[in-house]
Amino acid sequence: MTSGFALDVRNWTETLGWQPSPQQQQQFEALYHGIIAGNQRLNLTRITDPAEFTEKHLWDSLYGLRPLLTDDWSGEIIDIGTGGGFPGLPAAIALTKSRVMLLDSTRKKIQFLQTLAQELGLSNVTVAVGRAEEWGRDRRQRARYDWATIRAVGPATVCAEYCLPLLKIGGKAVLYRGQWTEEEAIALDRAVTILGGEVVDVSATFLPESGAERHCITLQKTAQTPAAYPRMVGLPSQKPLG
Numbered sequence: 001m002t003s004g005f006a007l008d009v010r011n012w013t014e015t016l017g018w019q020p021s022p023q024q025q026q027q028f029e030a031l032y033h034g035i036i037a038g039n040q041r042l043n044l045t046r047i048t049d050p051a052e053f054t055e056k057h058l059w060d061s062l063y064g065l066r067p068l069l070t071d072d073w074s075g076e077i078i079d080i081g082t083g084g085g086f087p088g089l090p091a092a093i094a095l096t097k098s099r100v101m102l103l104d105s106t107r108k109k110i111q112f113l114q115t116l117a118q119e120l121g122l123s124n125v126t127v128a129v130g131r132a133e134e135w136g137r138d139r140r141q142r143a144r145y146d147w148a149t150i151r152a153v154g155p156a157t158v159c160a161e162y163c164l165p166l167l168k169i170g171g172k173a174v175l176y177r178g179q180w181t182e183e184e185a186i187a188l189d190r191a192v193t194i195l196g197g198e199v200v201d202v203s204a205t206f207l208p209e210s211g212a213e214r215h216c217i218t219l220q221k222t223a224q225t226p227a228a229y230p231r232m233v234g235l236p237s238q239k240p241l242g
């Protein structure tokens with residue numbers, strides 16, 4: 001399709017238990033080129049090298065969704081603060097039966113992602129401009145999603161306040177983190193207890209090429225989130241729970 005992009009997915013079966021089909025490989029490649037083109041006018045990513053993109057955007061996005069990759073999973077995911085479409089777009093490519101909502105507060109990024117999703121032939125993607133705090137209070141969105149993903153949007157306690165109100169009871173949220181400290185774990189436990197959830201998994205790994213440290217923190221919603229949450233726009237990050 002394009003030159004200069006070598007999608008090296010040799011170890012994906014070993015590390016993810018999953019391999020992309022030829023069509024999915026083409027979509028990943030087209031995603032790379034779309035992001036690089038968009039980067040010229042939007043600040044989407046500092047990662048432009050193809051191998052680094054494969055590891056830090058594609059593999060990293062899918063690592064947090066490993067439990068879904070082994071199934072013919074057909075639920076609804078919301079990617080909160082999706083930015084350039086991560087982890088949401090790799091998720092939509094890999095999970096062909098899922099529906100993926102890409103939410104971001106920056107209109108121009110969302111307009112770009114809408115066009116990109118169409119170019120990639122992703123009919124399972126919907127996009128929206130909005131703040132997670134407002135969406136969590138919107139009756140049409142609250143308690144609607146099976147899974148939420150959130151990467152590089154804020155402290156874990158803030159991410160929990162953005163994600164849990166949007167999940168159905170039993171739904172899960174994956175918080176993508178780099179390092180993970182005891183202090184963060186304690187604060188997150190307190191926050192999720194307030195929000196009607198619990199931490200069900202903390203998975204530490206290293207990126208397969210660079211060896212950079214990653215943690216995926218999985219939350220599960222176990223009860224209705226109290227009506228007071230999420231708090232008004234800006235408050236979760238100004239006064240984090242926990």
Ligand SMILES: C[S@@+](CC[C@H](N)C(=O)[O-])C[C@H]1O[C@@H](n2cnc3c(N)ncnc32)[C@H](O)[C@@H]1O
Nearest residue numbers: 081082083086104105106130131132151152153
């Ligand atoms: C650093 S970028 C991360 C983008 C992407 N998730 C990734 O990992 O590459 C953070 C994004 O979150 C969005 N964002 C921050 N706070 C938000 C909120 N409360 N609601 C919706 N989007 C938010 C910003 O507009 C920005 O695009």
